[in-house]
Amino acid sequence: MRNAIAIAKKELNIYFATPIAYVMFTLFVVIGSYFFLRLLGAYEQASMMYMRFNQPDIMNRLNFQDAIFRNLFGNLGVILIFIVPFLTMRLVAEEKRQKTIELLYTTPITPSQIVWGKYLASLAILVCALALTLTYPLLVQFVAKDANGVEWRSVLLGYLGLFLMGSAFMAIGLFISSLTESQVVAALITFVVLLMTWIIGWTAQEAEGWVRDFVTYLASVSHLDSFSKGTIDLKDIVYFLSIIILGLFATNRAVESHRWS
């Protein structure tokens, strides 16, 4: 564990010594804010319209969680698909290209410590990125000035969902980075794989019966949505956790076997 933390510290040191983390944080927040502002604008328009037509029953049903945050979390989840590949591409690929992996192989640390260290660092980056978007609910709470304004329980569950999805994406990215020496190749393949987990959901709409259920289960964004609705479903947690475990296990194998090639 101590060695894994040493590796994680080193990775974070490199993340913040290079522009990559800052660029990705900026992108995440800029695109996230754009979606947030649009959703906020739509919310404003809807509430004005209902007020003008004097429909209090619909007014009562309008709430921040369904109108803003549920959609916002869906959008943030999609942005993660574009951001995660650039955060994970370097992790193992660069060690192989720069031959620094030989240093790790000749010091008394195990491949699983290397993998855990790198994964922990990527999770820390993910938490930082998500924490930056906490400004949106805080802003709404600040302006609404209403104790019932933001349903914090649902919002935090949404964040839990985003964190789990991001962690699963990071595990996929870490694994793909361990298969190549080229950062560009790692980023591209990770991007395609993550994109597939999103767009496969679209085919679900055309399919029927068990195929539909199966494809819906495979799609990552559909699992995020139940968290954003404010519910916890075991099958969503199982989905993300199994991707994480599979990804880390496969990375461990790839790092172990690299020297045998």
Add this chain to the structure above:
Amino acid sequence: MIEVSHLVKSYRDLKAVNDVSFKVEKGEILGFLGPNGAGKTTTMRMITGVLPPTSGSARVAGFDVFEQPMEVKRRIGYLPETPPVYTDMTVRAFLKFVAEIKGVGRKQRESEVAKVAAQTNCDKFIHRVIGNLSKGQRQRVGLAQALLGDPEVLILDEPTVGLDPAQIIEVRELIKSLAGKHTIVLSTHILPEVVATCQRVLIISQGKVVADDTLQGLQKAHAGQATADGQIGPMPSLEEIFLKLTSA
């Protein structure tokens, strides 16, 4: 201290290392010579546990490299061909990281880093980012990294590459001063370096050991033909011996 027996590494039908055996006693400096592509680096990578051998075994301090790799790695400092440095880190951050993964205690880490930095003359640029350093400076950071944690065995793959003449002498002196306490395997192309620092010479060519002796022993063995009146011929230089053995 180091015991290599019948080490073989083959890539498909190419035998990069073919049945190499040798021993290095504690405190000895072994000069490891051979032309490019002879299998020096491959052998060193197998001793350090980076590369698994096709057959044969290597033992360091009595521990088999592949049965008890952790015990071996705790006792070894390795400088590969390309110094394994993170170009985005500062020298200090990098050395502290290596000290940490080598298991140097939190309290000693600072002083240990300062010690090896002073030994390798890295302290002048210790706060700079490694990516901005010259080749010779990076090489010295690589050497500093190998010395961290005071390992019993040092495996140095061309440690003086890229250094200027003054630095070469410094590194040579450093390596000499480490002898006795540390067991060192040193690969190089610079033959005078071997003459200056090493007690024993191992020459390999095309994956095979062609000579394993002290320098004097080698010179005696390859001395010119005795003249008619029984005088021993002129002593050959290491260059001549090297060329003779590796050209075959």
